[in-house]
Amino acid sequence: AAMERTFIAIKPDGVQRGLISEIVSRFERKGFKLVAIKIVVPSKGFAEKHYHDLKERPFFNGLCDFLSSGPVIAMVWEGEGVIKYGRKLIGATDPQKSEPGTIRGDLAVVVGRNIIHGSDGPETAKDEINLWFKPDELVSYTSNSEKWLYG
Numbered sequence: 001a002a003m004e005r006t007f008i009a010i011k012p013d014g015v016q017r018g019l020i021s022e023i024v025s026r027f028e029r030k031g032f033k034l035v036a037i038k039i040v041v042p043s044k045g046f047a048e049k050h051y052h053d054l055k056e057r058p059f060f061n062g063l064c065d066f067l068s069s070g071p072v073i074a075m076v077w078e079g080e081g082v083i084k085y086g087r088k089l090i091g092a093t094d095p096q097k098s099e100p101g102t103i104r105g106d107l108a109v110v111v112g113r114n115i116i117h118g119s120d121g122p123e124t125a126k127d128e129i130n131l132w133f134k135p136d137e138l139v140s141y142t143s144n145s146e147k148w149l150y151g
């Protein structure tokens with residue numbers, strides 16, 4: 001697989017619970033490369049844009065209220081297969097069904113407070129990166145460990 005980028009966000013519950021470094025660390029140790037990061041309190045309207053695919057769902061309003069309720073860590077991570085494997089690191093949507101060893105499995109209990117977002121495919125990754133970041137907020141660089149990660 002070619003180099004890919006995905007959008008990952010630590011939601012307000014993850015930030016308030018002091019899990020920023022724990023979550024960043026799991027992506028970093030795996031070998032993925034951080035190419036953008038910022039802390040932001042999204043507006044309700046922005047949250048609705050981010051979750052537009054879910055606007056017909058009964059939990060949509062509460063979900064958007066929650067995402068806009070406090071600081072979020074917005075990130076872009078890069079690496080081979082990062083979109084799909086990022087979802088694996090995150091675990092199932094409902095933490096009751098997430099495997100131990102995953103972020104939600106280890107660190108969250110209920111679906112409405114599942115601490116992290118990750119793009120679910122190449123198209124949403126592109127759209128979400130463009131929604132959350134301006135092009136000049138993304139940094140391209142060579143990590144010193146790349147030759148050891150990829151051979």
Ligand code: DAT
Pocket residue numbers: 054059063092093094111112114116117118120
């Ligand atoms: P994911 O975040 O795993 O991509 P999703 O895109 O289906 O899951 O839903 C987005 C978020 O909406 C999810 O992280 C938590 C919330 N959510 C999903 N299903 C829910 C439900 N049945 N009840 C309450 N919140 C839900």
Ligand code: MG
Pocket residue numbers: 118120
């Ligand atoms: Mg989703």
